Amino acid sequence: MTNPDIWPTTDPTTQGCPMGKEPIAMHGPRFQQNPAQLYRQMRNEYGPVAPVRLEGDVPAWLVLGYREIHQVESNPELFARDTRRWNAWDRVPENWGLMAFVGYQPSLMFTEGAEHQRRTGALGDSLDEVDQFELRGICEQIADELIDSFAGSGEADLMAQFAHPMPLRVMARLFGLGDDEAAQLGQDLTDTVASDDGVGAYQRIQERMKRLVERKKENPGADLPSRLLVHPAGMTEEEILQDLLVVLTAAQQPVAYWIGNAIRLMLTDERFAVTLAGGRRSIGQALNEVLWEDTPTQNFIGRFASRETELGGQRIHTGDMLVLGFAAANTDPQVRPDAYSDSVGNNAHMSFGHGEHGCPHPGPEIGAVISRIAIEVLLDRLPDVALAADPDALVWLPSVWMRGLAALPVQFSPSYIVGS
Incomplete structure (x- = not known):
């Protein structure tokens, strides 16, 4: 004190x-x-x-x-x-x-004026180049793979096993990272807030982003770091590293809790119960209502x-x-x-802020695609999914800054694995 x-x-x-x-x-x-x-x-x-x-x-x-x-x-x-x-x-x-x-930190989060506009412009342009059809395909594939890991068991914690890894793996793919690298990155992100080695974990994340930028400089691809490296804004490697970290952290927890909060709403609110099986309209309504009533940030x-x-x-x-x-x-x-x-x-x-320092376009749109497809695939694969706990017993994380569930236990009829 x-x-x-x-x-x-x-x-x-x-x-x-x-x-x-x-x-x-x-x-x-x-x-x-x-x-x-x-x-x-x-x-x-x-x-x-x-x-x-x-x-x-x-x-x-x-x-x-x-x-x-x-x-x-x-x-x-x-x-x-x-x-x-x-x-x-x-x-x-x-x-x-x-x-x-x-x-x-020397990231776009803390820049102002012309410098902020230069860096957010480069990021927005680079995100704009993400092909929406390709993004949907990536999201569907990753959602299926995550569900495959628990579909046969008849039960799951949708926060730990689905909502948290979903945005991380999608963003890792957009960064040009492999699934193994995404898993290691996810563990480090968790350790930054839930471990005694938080400082060490953050340093490891920075090192991973540094190696990624160096790798993309030598072998560019159709990914976000490669686009930033050749953008007319002339960003330095250090600026790209810092801004990739901003994108990663902005996508991970907020989108994970957006997914989790919307699923909770759809499993506990009678206004959405009628259209759970195969319904599409209720998904968009639930995602939007969460941003009003239980916004992640x-x-x-x-x-x-x-x-x-x-x-x-x-x-x-x-x-x-x-x-x-x-x-x-x-x-x-x-x-x-x-x-x-x-x-x-x-x-x-x-929920996404406003003005010069709001979440830059098309960040919110990409988050919405990840969230919507995650829930669509979940309901397609597990149409009888139901909450496995009293709704009043669900525990919200003890955070002033984020609104998300500590766990979201569900049960369902054991299902097949895609491709098996």
Whole structure:
């Protein structure tokens, strides 16, 4: 825990707060157990922008309002992305758990202005060259292979055995990696957040990406690294390495939880039960509704004020951190007064961000293809799949940042293996 004696006498997130009200801790069981309820409380007490304390008692602002998040993301000069602007670095505890989100790295995640546009343009152009028919074929093949591994058993944990490996293996294929390399990469990604060797695992991932870029420079192919190497933006090998890591991490957990959350919805909500067997319309509806109600990326660090300003009735100081509350914004009653009232066919959610630093096109579209085909193949192969646990007993991961299930146990009639 930080020592409050070393903090400046003026704490930016307490100025302007209603008398007697303290910032709310954005961590711990209270936040993890029922975040939606806490968002409502924070909105009632503070309005669309609330003072919070992150892990280590570090101050920040949580942007809860849909319009306010849109305002922040539409003004990258005022609400900038480079974390070196932060005014609270002297308050960060040693071995801070959120350093991976905030520590500056030379990737497109932290670039601004013309440099950001150069690198996101190169990435977007290179992703645009992915053939959609080929992508669908890759997704179908990988989904079949994953289902083959458990189809004969009559039971599975769809998070560990299906949702998590699906986007990783698809992206590895788009990177020009083999399945063995994808498996090793997946283990390292898991170890970065669920192992005592997190730093070592991240270093191994960087080394794998470095070797991949070097290999593609010598032997280019029809893959993302090869396209980036010859793009007119003139990206360096280090820039490509860093930006490939961004693409990989952005695709892995969010898409895995998108798949898992949609399957959970389809297995537990009677609105979707009728069309499970062979139905296609319900898959798209479930995927879209999840982005409104259980979006995988709940909160995102963040933006940093480049000068004094006001947002949502709060005075924001130069260098203040703003955490973008995507989940709270998607249920903002000022925009959606009735839950579920307009989720079908409405793509105006904040789940992929917005503006210059939103998920670059066609990233969301590729994620949607992976998710939809994963569920289509699953329902084709296992039409009687059913939840093997009480819906209320399903455990959500204890994370402020991501919304996903720890496990999704299902049962089904043992099925054949494709090609057997």
